Every structure is written in structure tokens, then in C-alpha cells.
Amino acid sequence: MQKFIVKGGRRLRGELALQGSKNSALPIMAATLLCGGECRLNNCPRLTDIYSASRILNCVGCRCTFSENTAVVDSSVVNETVISEELMREMRSSIIFMGAMLGRTGECTVSVPGGCELGPRPIDMHLAAMRKMGVDIRESYGRIICRAPSGKAHGARISLAFPSVGATENIILCAVTAEGETVINNAAREPEIRDLCGFLRACGANIKGDGESKIIIKGAGKLHGCEYTIMADRIVGATYLSMTAASRGEIILTNACVPEMEPFLSVLEQTGCSVYTNENKIYLRSGARLKAVKDRIRTMPHPGFPTDAQAVLMAALTVSDGTSVFEENIFDCRYRHTDALVKMGADIQVLGKVAIIKGTPRLHGAAVEATDLRGGAAMVLAALAAEGTTEIDRISHIDRGYEKMEETVRKLGGDMQRG
Numbered sequence: 001m002q003k004f005i006v007k008g009g010r011r012l013r014g015e016l017a018l019q020g021s022k023n024s025a026l027p028i029m030a031a032t033l034l035c036g037g038e039c040r041l042n043n044c045p046r047l048t049d050i051y052s053a054s055r056i057l058n059c060v061g062c063r064c065t066f067s068e069n070t071a072v073v074d075s076s077v078v079n080e081t082v083i084s085e086e087l088m089r090e091m092r093s094s095i096i097f098m099g100a101m102l103g104r105t106g107e108c109t110v111s112v113p114g115g116c117e118l119g120p121r122p123i124d125m126h127l128a129a130m131r132k133m134g135v136d137i138r139e140s141y142g143r144i145i146c147r148a149p150s151g152k153a154h155g156a157r158i159s160l161a162f163p164s165v166g167a168t169e170n171i172i173l174c175a176v177t178a179e180g181e182t183v184i185n186n187a188a189r190e191p192e193i194r195d196l197c198g199f200l201r202a203c204g205a206n207i208k209g210d211g212e213s214k215i216i217i218k219g220a221g222k223l224h225g226c227e228y229t230i231m232a233d234r235i236v237g238a239t240y241l242s243m244t245a246a247s248r249g250e251i252i253l254t255n256a257c258v259p260e261m262e263p264f265l266s267v268l269e270q271t272g273c274s275v276y277t278n279e280n281k282i283y284l285r286s287g288a289r290l291k292a293v294k295d296r297i298r299t300m301p302h303p304g305f306p307t308d309a310q311a312v313l314m315a316a317l318t319v320s321d322g323t324s325v326f327e328e329n330i331f332d333c334r335y336r337h338t339d340a341l342v343k344m345g346a347d348i349q350v351l352g353k354v355a356i357i358k359g360t361p362r363l364h365g366a367a368v369e370a371t372d373l374r375g376g377a378a379m380v381l382a383a384l385a386a387e388g389t390t391e392i393d394r395i396s397h398i399d400r401g402y403e404k405m406e407e408t409v410r411k412l413g414g415d416m417q418r419g
């Protein structure tokens with residue numbers, strides 16, 4: 001198994017063009033199933049999760065190929081409706097293929113995603129919504145067998161108990177070619193939902209209200225292929241900004257999604273860094289030791305502070321001056337990275353959904369294991385700010401979401417190798 005070997009203590013400095021968003025690219029790849037033609041997706045990140053999505057597309061009969069950061073999907077042919085358990089297991093978010101397959105063929109067999117590194121990941125809201133849209137769903141030995149009796153789902157009024165990102169995406173994917181109108185109340189407002197809808201509109205879909213709590217979708221008979229550019233990855237942006245801040249460095253992020261990163265940037269500024277934005281650029285300078293964040297950092301659905309940025313900002317605050325407090329409100333098990341940070345000398349106390357971080361002057365290197373994607377990134381960040389060498393194992397978690405992180409860090413002047 002590969003490791004990252006990181007020698008800490010260097011200031012990061014430089015310019016970085018932000019990669020495309022994984023969490024946009026995945027549902028958009030699923031959405032290409034609805035087009036029945038060729039789609040070109042520009043700014044598509046080259047990541048293991050993206051390759052898993054492409055394997056699912058190929059297994060149902062489509063042709064998905066990559067050329068640098070462009071993915072080309074030809075969905076003229078879909079001749080398989082069963083997605084194997086093995087493919088479904090490769091990636092938690094494979095469940096978004098359910099709505100897209102139902103939209104294209106009126107049936108599919110997928111699997112329960114089960115528990116994952118962030119704790120149980122139920123799909124009750126996804127299933128209840130599909131049932132409301134007229135889909136028969138049978139669960140048998142972990143397989144979910146879905147079929148719209150008339151060959152097509154129909155529109156429905158759906159009120160989500162919580163603005164789930166995945167459930168909102170699945171409903172949209174199922175609704176765009178369904179019979180009639182679908183209204184989603186309490187829909188997720190994450191920027192990636194707007195990106196998915198932007199893509200679907202470019203393919204001929206009729207969607208209004210994305211980015212707000214009420215989304216209205218009028219079923220269109222057929223969609224067509226298109227060329228689309230995937231938005232920048234706001235969480236990867238948050239990671240490299242936090243990393244530079246903790247190293248007391250300086251960075252210009254280009255190709256950034258500035259308004260979408262505002263909930264993160266407004267908290268980051270409280271650490272005393274200078275942050276300037278201009279169209280699609282973010283400049284950050286952090287000359288001195290970071291200050292603790294005074295207000296409790298509560299993860300919330302967008303436009304709240306993103307849960308995906310919790311671990312990386314926490315890692316930066318372990319070397320700040322003072323005490324910061326996080327409250328994780330989205331996932332039950334999202335503090336698994338804290339043990340590794342403590343092993344590196346951080347002072348963190350976890351009490352249920354609250355984590356209290358008392359800043360220490362310095363961290364030290366240690367041997368640690370990535371626990372999940374963003375938790376693993378947090379360990380790299382801490383390692384770069386620490387004295388000595390850190391070895392991070394199980395980096396397949398990190399490769400799921402960051403394009404060649406070691407090369408990016410080296411480009412910014414950090415010492416990080418894949419071993």
C-alpha cells in the first residue's frame with residue numbers, strides 16, 4: 001500500500017489552478033445516462049472516484065473515455081440495468097446512479113451503500129422519494145430492485161425531512177425525464193446541485209429554483225448531449241487555503257469558485273489571514289501564527305460552513321493561538337481524524353458532536369493512517385506544519401478526492417513524496 005512521506009516546516013508559496021469538483025462531476029456523469037448521445041465534460045478531475053463512475057457507465061453499455069481533464073460519455077446505448085455490488089461498493093455515492101438509470105430505462109438494480117467511514121449512510125429519503133414518484137422498490141439481500149411499472153416514473157411533490165444532497169440529486173435525475181411536474185421542498189442548496197442542474201438544462205431539461213429550497217422540474221420527453229464545464233472544487237480550495245495558512249505562507253488560487261466558497265472564507269478570515277478575492281481568484285497571506293476562531297464553527301447545509309471543510313480547518317487551528325470549538329451537525333462519525341492529530345501533538349477534546357481545539361505552538365511528525373478523504377487531507381496539512389517527518393498510510397482515501405496531492409504540495413514548496 002502506498003504512503004505519503006511529509007517533511008514539515010516549509011512555508012507554502014505559489015499559484016494554483018483549482019481542480020474541477022468531484023462532487024459535481026459524479027452526479028453529472030450519472031446524468032449523462034439521460035442524454036442518449038455524446039456529452040463532453042471539461043474540467044473533470046482525474047480521481048479514483050471518477051474512474052469508478054466511468055466503470056459504472058461502461059458496465060451499463062455507455063462509452064466513457066478521458067483525455068486529460070475532459071471526459072467524453074456516449075450514452076447512445078444502455079443495455080444493462082443491473083449494477084454489480086462490487087461496482088456499487090467502490091464508491092458510496094454510486095447510489096446517484098439509481099435516479100439516472102430510472103430516468104433512462106425505468107428500472108435498475110443497485111445496492112445499499114451500507115456504513116462508511118463517516119458512519120451509517122442511510123438512503124431512506126432517496127427510496128421514499130422514488131416510491132412517491134411511482135417506482136416499485138424491493139430490497140432483497142442488500143440489493144435494491146427498482147421498477148417503474150409503466151416504464152416511466154411520474155412527477156410528485158416531495159418534502160425532504162433534511163436537505164440531503166444525494167437525495168436531492170437522485171430526485172432531480174429521476175424527474176427530468178419523468179411524466180409531469182416534480183416539486184422538491186427543503187431541497188439541498190449546495191453549489192454542486194446548481195452545477196448538476198446547469199448541465200441538465202444544457203441538455204434540454206426544464207428545472208427552476210436550484211440553489212433555493214424549492215426546486216420545480218417539468219419532465220421533458222428526451223434530453224440531448226452537450227458540452228459542459230464542471231465547476232471548481234470548493235473543498236479542495238478550502239484544503240489548500242488552510243494548508244497555506246497553517247504553514248504561514250502565501251497562495252493565489254485561480255479558477256476558483258469565489259461566491260460558493262464564501263461560507264468557508266468568512267471563517268478562515270477570522271484566523272487573522274489576509275484574504276482577497278477577485279472574480280475567480282483568491283489570494284491568501286498568513287505571515288504570523290494563526291488566531292483561534294472565536295465563534296463556534298457549526299457545520300450546516302449550504303450556505304452554512306461545509307462539513308467537508310471541517311477536518312482541514314481543524315488541522316490548521318491545532319497550531320493557532322487560543323481555543324476554537326467545532327460542532328459537527330451533518331455526520332455522526334466525522335471526528336475520526338482527531339486521533340492522528342493528537343498523536344502529532346495536537347490538543348483536541350471530542351465530546352459528542354463538539355470538538356474543542358486548544359492551539360499548541362508546534363506539532364511533531366508521527367506515523368498515522370488516513371481515516372477518510374478529508375480526514376486524510378487534514379493529516380497532510382498537519383504534517384506540513386509539524387516539525388520532523390510524518391508517514392501517512394492508507395492514502396487511497398486521499399486519492400479519491402485530490403489530484404496528485406504530492407505534486408501540488410511540491411509545486412507550492414512543500415516536501416511531500418509518495419512512497
Ligand code: UD1
Pocket residue numbers: 022023026093120121122123124125126127162163164165166167188192307308330331332
Ligand atoms: C454529499 C457529499 C459529501 C458531503 C455531504 C454533505 C457527494 C458525493 N458527497 O454526501 O461530500 O459531506 O453531501 O454536504 O456529493 N441522510 C439520511 N437519509 C438519507 C440521506 C441522507 O439520513 O436518505 C443523512 C446522512 O446520513 C447525513 C445527512 O443526511 O447525516 C447528510 O447527507 P447527504 O446530504 O445526503 O450527504 P451525501 O449526499 O451522502
